[in-house]
Amino acid sequence: MAIEIRPVSQAETKEYLRVLPYVNGFPQEEPEPSAWYAGSAAWLPQVQKTPAELEQYAEELLTDWFRPQAAFVDGKIAGGSAIVSVQVTVPGGQQVALGGVTSTAVLPTYRRRGLLRQIMSAMLDDCRERGEFLAGLSASEATIYGRYGFSPATFQHRWEVRRTDVAFRSEFTDPGALELVDHAVAAEVWPVLHEQVRAVRVGEISPLPGKWDGLGGLPADGSGPAHHLIHRDATGAVDGAAIFRLPWSPDPEQAGVLQVEAFEALTADAYRALWGLLLDFDLTKRVVAARRPVDEPLRWMLTNPRALKLTRTRDNLWLRVLDVRRALEARTYAATDSLVLEIHGEGRWRLDATPDGADCTASDAQPDLSMSVNELGSLYLGGVRASELSYAGRVAERTPGAVSRLDALLRPDRAPHNAVGF
Numbered sequence: 001m002a003i004e005i006r007p008v009s010q011a012e013t014k015e016y017l018r019v020l021p022y023v024n025g026f027p028q029e030e031p032e033p034s035a036w037y038a039g040s041a042a043w044l045p046q047v048q049k050t051p052a053e054l055e056q057y058a059e060e061l062l063t064d065w066f067r068p069q070a071a072f073v074d075g076k077i078a079g080g081s082a083i084v085s086v087q088v089t090v091p092g093g094q095q096v097a098l099g100g101v102t103s104t105a106v107l108p109t110y111r112r113r114g115l116l117r118q119i120m121s122a123m124l125d126d127c128r129e130r131g132e133f134l135a136g137l138s139a140s141e142a143t144i145y146g147r148y149g150f151s152p153a154t155f156q157h158r159w160e161v162r163r164t165d166v167a168f169r170s171e172f173t174d175p176g177a178l179e180l181v182d183h184a185v186a187a188e189v190w191p192v193l194h195e196q197v198r199a200v201r202v203g204e205i206s207p208l209p210g211k212w213d214g215l216g217g218l219p220a221d222g223s224g225p226a227h228h229l230i231h232r233d234a235t236g237a238v239d240g241a242a243i244f245r246l247p248w249s250p251d252p253e254q255a256g257v258l259q260v261e262a263f264e265a266l267t268a269d270a271y272r273a274l275w276g277l278l279l280d281f282d283l284t285k286r287v288v289a290a291r292r293p294v295d296e297p298l299r300w301m302l303t304n305p306r307a308l309k310l311t312r313t314r315d316n317l318w319l320r321v322l323d324v325r326r327a328l329e330a331r332t333y334a335a336t337d338s339l340v341l342e343i344h345g346e347g348r349w350r351l352d353a354t355p356d357g358a359d360c361t362a363s364d365a366q367p368d369l370s371m372s373v374n375e376l377g378s379l380y381l382g383g384v385r386a387s388e389l390s391y392a393g394r395v396a397e398r399t400p401g402a403v404s405r406l407d408a409l410l411r412p413d414r415a416p417h418n419a420v421g422f
């Protein structure tokens with residue numbers, strides 16, 4: 001078979017859309033909140049489209065931020081994937097370009113013949129040419145993307161708590177105020193709030209264009225209508241917001257569940273006030289929250305921290321460092337130190353790191369530490385410790401103490417987290 005890998009042209013977008021429905025079909029542990037997960041509910045694999053809608057979709061598919069590549073087998077599209085242009089916040093606060101791999105699927109009749117391998121290679125080359133020194137994705141299966149140098153860098157929790165188990169350790173007097181708002185107000189609040197959050201949260205991703213458009217009318221997808229809660233500080237400025245649903249169910253087990261679909265707080269006051277209301281909501285039995293950071297402070301507010309039960313923990317953003325020097329120079333560090341890092345296949349680098357930034361230069365000195373680009377991807381945002389990877393045999397310490405020194409450099413203030421995906 002003759003295989004050609006290349007970008008999809010406008011004339012080919014309709015044919016390319018035949019592949020997209022096969023992106024789905026992987027087993028999900030449980031349904032995710034509809035609108036928050038990965039963005040638009042209008043994403044093709046999630047809804048059946050009429051022929052007219054498909055025409056429109058194909059017409060508008062190619063944009064300057066969505067770059068699909070396809071594998072043409074004997075002239076016909078047999079698989080595809082795409083890079084979306086987004087930004088990720090790295091330690092120190094810089095928001096750097098990230099090539100986001102998404103919408104990956106090979107038609108079932110063409111799988112295991114090396115098509116994804118070739119598509120991925122073309123897409124990562126494209127990222128390098130555009131100067132994107134990081135690529136990222138969220139993985140349908142954890143066994144696929146390690147071979148291309150990706151590795152988990154952020155993680156997320158799903159938790160639930162029974163209302164009868166909730167008691168707060170201390171009274172909280174809110175200097176601000178909570179307010180239920182309609183969709184139109186929420187649609188104005190969220191983009192601004194998320195920009196403020198993203199400026200300070202390592203790992204957070206910039207929203208794709210149109211991300212917030214749907215907020216005005218989040219679908220009532222069986223989970224009931226979306227409710228919008230905001231918090232204002234004492235000056236009236238919005239410093240937190242939540243979206244929740246109160247799904248009705250004939251099943252008593254599923255009834256009385258308050259689902260938190262989105263939650264952001266810029267201040268501790270907003271955080272405490274919003275959870276205070278959501279966890280003590282009349283006529284509910286349980287609160288369920290998904291896509292939450294792994295260092296959720298909420299448990300420390302409860303008299304019984306065990307009441308908050310983790311029901312799922314999973315990797316979220318996988319990173320692939322495409323240019324070691326630029327990546328290491330883009331972030332800041334928690335200490336001042338110098339280490340020589342050998343990154344298999346990507347050279348040997350002397351990192352002179354400080355809290356204000358770093359210099360990274362090619363080096364032929366003896367390395368202090370050796371690892372592959374996968375380990376570097378996991379370490380980069382500070383969500384995984386070098387000592388953990390060293391114990392697992394994945395980071396080799398050549399100079400005694402070098403693992404601890406690297407941990408001290410990369411130590412994060414908060415666990416990296418991205419509530420927004422792509």
Ligand SMILES: CC(=O)SCCNC(=O)CCNC(=O)[C@H](O)C(C)(C)COP(=O)(O)OP(=O)(O)OC[C@H]1O[C@@H](n2cnc3c(N)ncnc32)[C@H](O)[C@@H]1OP(=O)(O)O
Pocket residue numbers: 022023024026079101102103104105106107110111112113114115116117118137138139140141143144147
């Ligand atoms: C980032 C995202 O978009 S996540 C969504 C990913 N999409 C899906 O899961 C949809 C369903 N799956 C598919 O469409 C395909 O199986 C794909 C896209 C995952 C893989 O496409 P293929 O063309 O079959 O992969 P390809 O033949 O290039 O395989 C490359 C390597 O990955 C391995 N591989 C491929 N799929 C899988 C898998 N599901 N699990 C484990 N290993 C896999 C192959 O064995 C091969 O290994 P090798 O390098 O050791 O030889």
